[in-house]
Amino acid sequence: MSHTEFKDLPLIEPLQRALAEKGYAEPSPIQAQAIPLLLEGRDLLACAQTGTGKTAAFALPMLNRIATHGRKPFRRGVRNLILVPTRELAVQVTESFRTYGAHLDLKIAMIYGGVSQTPQTKELYFGLDVLVATAGRLLDLIKQGHANLSGVECLVLDEADRMLAMGFIDDLREIVSEVPKERQTLLFSATMAKDIAKLAARLLNNPEEIQITPEGTTAEKIDQSVLFVRLRDKPALLLDLLHSQYFEKKEELCLIFTRTKRDARLIATHLNRDGIRSDTIHGDRTQAAREDALRRFKLGETPVLVATDVAARGIDVKNIGLVINYDLPMDAENYVHRIGRTARAGESGRAMSFCSEIDQDVSRFKAIERLIKQTISTVREHDFHDEAIEALHREGIALPEDAKDRRPARGVRASGKRVSKPREVKEKPKDKDTSGGRAAKQKRAGRPFRGFGRGRP
Ligand code: AMP
DSSP states (O other): OOOOSGGGSOOOHHHHHHHHHHTOOSOOHHHHHHHHHHHTTOOEEEEOOTTSSHHHHHHHHHHHHHHHSOOOOOTTBEEEEEEESSHHHHHHHHHHHHHHTTTSOOOEEEEOSSSOSHHHHHHHHTOEEEEEEEHHHHHHHHHTTSOBOTTOOEEEETTHHHHHHTTOHHHHHHHHHHSOSSSEEEEEESSOOHHHHHHHHHHOSSOEEEESSOTTOOOTTEEEEEEEOOGGGHHHHHHHHHHHHHHHOTTOEEEEEOSSHHHHHHHHHHHHHTTOOEEEEOTTSOHHHHHHHHHHHHHTSSOEEEEOHHHHTTOOOTTEEEEEESSOOSSHHHHHHHHTTSSGGGOOEEEEEEEOSSHHHHHHHHHHHHHHTSOOEEOOOSTTOOHHHHHHHHHOOOOOGGGTTOOOOTTBOTTSOBOSOOOOOOOOOGGGOOOSOHHHHHHHTTOOOOOOOOOOO
16 A cells, blocks of 8 residues: 555544644655554564654654553653664654654653763653663663663664664663563664664564665765875865855755764864864764754854764754765765765755775775665866876775875876965964964964874774
8 A cells, every 4th residue: 555645644633733734745655654554563674764754654653652542651661762873863853753743742751871860860750651762871770760661662773773883782682671572663774784684583573674775775866976085185175175065055064074083173173264164073072062063054054064973873954965975984884874964855965985095995985885886986077186096996006106195285286287276374473373283283384284193983
């Protein structure tokens, strides 16, 4: 049976009204397939990335059931539990529940680590219809007697692949052992790797399986490209790209991924100094700072956000037009997650990846193309394109010895022809020139910013 409109789905009026207010008329494919099954109480194993509408696919039937089966949660009890890998995703999923459940009288809360637990224990005290939680903090609260999972009717593991990749398997096992065996269980994952299949076999009872994007494939609407560039040219390439992107399409937001928190910080500082408003989200920032950065990003106040992988989970911002992989992800599956931040809700988007001469990039890039089963198209029309690096990646030809230090000055092609106006560096009196980090000092000294050292992811 296929549904084309929400009103064809057997969802109660308050949910229909909330959907209409949100402007959603048609269910996405995963919603059309999952909602009827879940309303029947079936278990579900779904292979779907963010951006497919998976949150509503589990939230709507869950809310429908809560509202129509009038059991109240008991003290410290939880009726429905959604486990998520990160705080950002917890915020996001909770927001969705509040939106869709706007006309229902429900107790919904989220809990995650890194913030005081007192407000969370208060919310738990009177019992909850829906709890969205990260595994570590939830387990702490269970152990302290603040949360009781013995009344859970439905358990959702959202982005299960991420939870496993982040090492939460033991926490998950412990949490599941607190939940009744008699329950509905849903597992969502962007990929269906072996460990996910194993987890699903243990947790799910004769599940329906839905595959929205086949394993490893990336959203069709994303225009993916790779830029072969020397490691040390990456900062300058980024600046050039952003300056040209800005002039091209001003309202577009850009998300940049780095491998380390330190690089995220340095890049944002570097961009801000160059007049490109940017901010960061990474694991060292407080929850409040991350939320603030995300809010200002969404509003377009800081149109560039630099993020590490973990922090970027759950970023659901509509008009991200460009994702830049400043560093290739260590894990190919993260590539799929990262670029899935653009082209959300059917929009189109671009994803550009910087690929350098270092050995790790050679193996990472190979792994990405193998996973997505595509050859990513090469951008050669930029000043920092390096044919030798392209040959290294595409044909396995080692870099020539003399290529090691072959580097054009900023804004100058290998031919010696100047291609863009070099930035003016104002001379500053020495006594005023003492503050700032390495990048600032280098910039003041008229040297190009040469990039970042090693830092922790
Ligand atoms: P998700 O995959 O759950 O992260 O959702 C991706 C985005 O699509 C979110 O911004 C949702 O608000 C939006 N969305 C979900 N369902 C629909 C729908 N049926 N029609 C339009 N947008 C939707």
